[in-house]
Amino acid sequence: MIGRFGAILTGDRQADRVVPPTGYTANLTAFTAAAMAFLSVFALALSLATDRLATRWSEELAQTATVRISAPDGQLSRQAEAVMRILDTTPGIRSARMMTNEEQLKLLEPWFGPDLPLDTLPIPRLIEVVESGDGPDMAGLRLRLAAEAPGAVLDDHSRWRKPLISAASRLRALGVFSILLILGSTAAMITLAAQSALAANAQVITVVRLIGARDAYIVRAFVRRFTLRALFGALFGTVLAMLSIYFLPSAADEGAFLTGLGFQGWHWVLPVVVPVIAAVLAFWATRIAAFRVLRRMA
Amino acid sequence: MIGRFGAILTGDRQADRVVPPTGYTANLTAFTAAAMAFLSVFALALSLATDRLATRWSEELAQTATVRISAPDGQLSRQAEAVMRILDTTPGIRSARMMTNEEQLKLLEPWFGPDLPLDTLPIPRLIEVVESGDGPDMAGLRLRLAAEAPGAVLDDHSRWRKPLISAASRLRALGVFSILLILGSTAAMITLAAQSALAANAQVITVVRLIGARDAYIVRAFVRRFTLRALFGALFGTVLAMLSIYFLPSAADEGAFLTGLGFQGWHWVLPVVVPVIAAVLAFWATRIAAFRVLRRMA
């Protein structure tokens, strides 16, 4: 297979001459490959960017629920223990941890400055909850808390970020879906272009068959042509897309890393796969189409 | 023009017979139109969805900066006045408003419960700042505040959302860009397909010319065929895309409205334009290609 594929690139230029310069069909194939590669690379960039966003947002969301217990001094620690017990046995919670005084001070500092007399104030206890997976059943948890620790309030205030993450995953899925769609379309278009080139050259095929050419010889000429067209077309489209992405005006702030469309680090290697896929697609699409058309012509 | 276009749909079936059933090329055109329409509709949906997101996020961001003034009782109101003065004269700020005690209580309630003795505590004053446009020059503002009101802290804590909005606008721009790219590719592909069909039918053209057919007659047959193929292909692709979008599993929470990919309200009408554009593109692309090929063949 590698050998056969390699022969395509180096191969028999003379056999190639037997197929007339297919002109428009060849241009069509190269252009299709280029446009599709361009779109693929953008879809890839989009997927990777949304992937980064989704990952980051998920991480931030993972530790944002808190339980706050406000109760008269005497009951505070008892209720806190009850809450901890409940949290420990609730599915969807990875861990729950009582905050230390220092941590609570840090959280309040923005509001009251650093010198707050924490001991003299009736401030509540805070419990940090790290969710796992989809998180716990919040409504059920609230009910249990209300029953066993009336002073406890479950603060799910970061929940609003969830739609963002779901949006990001959707975009990522959409990106992957687009790439698949684009690949499928490319294969279909190359198949059709190859078939139409073969049909347009029915006469050529008849002539070379009558003078003793084998099917494999004819197929080789077509496959070589279409594979090369697809390869160079896709290469061009990919390079163009990568340049566009590279020179895309990017926000200069630190968020650009996340939201920018550019590739990061080794991800720059991924788009290079696109022309290779295009060439392999073209190779097989043309080969299968050619053998089928030849069989039917016989 | 409308008349000519209408004739394409109803027109001379007999002239159509003169061009051989172009089989693969016709399929190719229809398929290309369908795939491109499908991608366009998705790109359109993406643009609209990100547009909604960006708009919403922008609105929310518009009122999120606060200035907090902590100072000994005596200086508090003097510094607050100084801060208000500074904010009023800073460009990029639409309005600044001192919060009432009730509002501050509301903000603190989650932390301390409703019965906080606000009067006895050294709590800071809060000023709500509504930005306009890109907002003020934050670094400069901080310097001025530090000079005139040492107890004031500018809390730009919502600034982190900015990258999200810029990401959303980018996605929106990308969506529009993809649509343009897809339209351009479609026009190019149909042009090439038409040219390749014309080239493949050079013999047919020669024959009908020799028996006295005018160029307009020959062009009509090709244009009619490609316009219809593009129209029906695009129609199919559009309907498929709209169905896919309609039945796409959507998150059930209230965020789905924003992050879901579906069209909202009258936006459902927009995709219907896609097949029309495809048909018009095909009409002109084929017409121009056909007249050019015929001129060259003469």
Add this chain to the structure above:
Amino acid sequence: MLELKKAAFDYAGKEILTDMSVTLAPGTFHFLTGPSGSGKTTFLKLCYQDLIPSSGTLHIFGKDVRAMDRDDVASVRQRIGVVHQDCQFLDHLTMSENILLPLQVTGHEVASKLRDMQELMVWTGLSDQMELLPPVLSGGERQRAALARAVIMSPELIIADEPTGNLDWDMAQRMLTLLIELNKMGKTILIATHDMNLIRMAKNQVAARVLRIRQRHLELAGAEL
């Protein structure tokens, strides 16, 4: 009808025909002969405006071919019936559709000619082949069908390039008879052929003149035939 004055033709500098002056009056019958590759087909192509003389003038139906645009050429061709040497048809249409095609592409009523076509098919012996596609026809059948297509519009001028090259002698005679009949109805006929027997036979029936291409010149062949 057709008038050449000092007309010459060359393919990109390679001169094929030179200094031709000839007039085909309406209703005349002409043969064109000459060795293979001498330029017979080239001459006929000049006559139906597939080529334009590189010098000299050519008038057809009184019009100067140099002054015609593509639509004028199309109109002129509607008045000429041509049997091409390679008998090209539209391979996706049946023979009857192909034969009616000249009416089709010029927007004529097809129905009125169906009767004519039936008769033509009987005369050319193609009644059984009417619903076949061109590629399956035999070489001779294609040539006969090409003649039928050329005459279906009852054109004023009929040009035929080797119309009997693939026909046996019986069939060749039939085709000649058809052309002679048309000539008697007033049509102008111009036939390129290398078949001397055919020319001899025609001369027995009509006042046919023979043009011969010799060394790039067009001359009128005398009684030596």
Add this chain to the structure above:
Amino acid sequence: MLELKKAAFDYAGKEILTDMSVTLAPGTFHFLTGPSGSGKTTFLKLCYQDLIPSSGTLHIFGKDVRAMDRDDVASVRQRIGVVHQDCQFLDHLTMSENILLPLQVTGHEVASKLRDMQELMVWTGLSDQMELLPPVLSGGERQRAALARAVIMSPELIIADEPTGNLDWDMAQRMLTLLIELNKMGKTILIATHDMNLIRMAKNQVAARVLRIRQRHLELAGAEL
């Protein structure tokens, strides 16, 4: 070399040839004749496996055609030179490339045959046309080129379908002479033609047999020619 036994052929039920039994021994010279549309081309197509008999058997080079796959057919065709009635070439290659094409597609060394080609071009009078593209050649030139292409591989069997239909008598004689020379070198020749003069001339020079198709049957024509 070629042996038919009770072979028949029909196109989708329409019987063209029936009950044919004939043997072409190596080194023989055969003509095939019959009216236009009688099935000459069809018979030749059976001989080079473009068609398969619908009943009976056909052996070529000792192989049964029914037992051959597409690659076997390709191999057999490399041993047969065919002049088709419509002389198809690859229109994007020059005449010399077209004539060398049989070597090309079968992976033979081209260089060794360049000399042969030069000689063939001189004989067929195509020396000036070698670098032209097929569509610009005259009908007769194409026919001569097709013959050149058929013999370039020096095949064991040469099949020609109306090889002189578009040729004047002088040129037709030259082509016949070439085929007779090849026959003397041991090649088997089979020519379909409707030209009785050609057959008569050949009979003066070689022991040619004439097969005739009459009412779907293949028969050996006697001395009446």
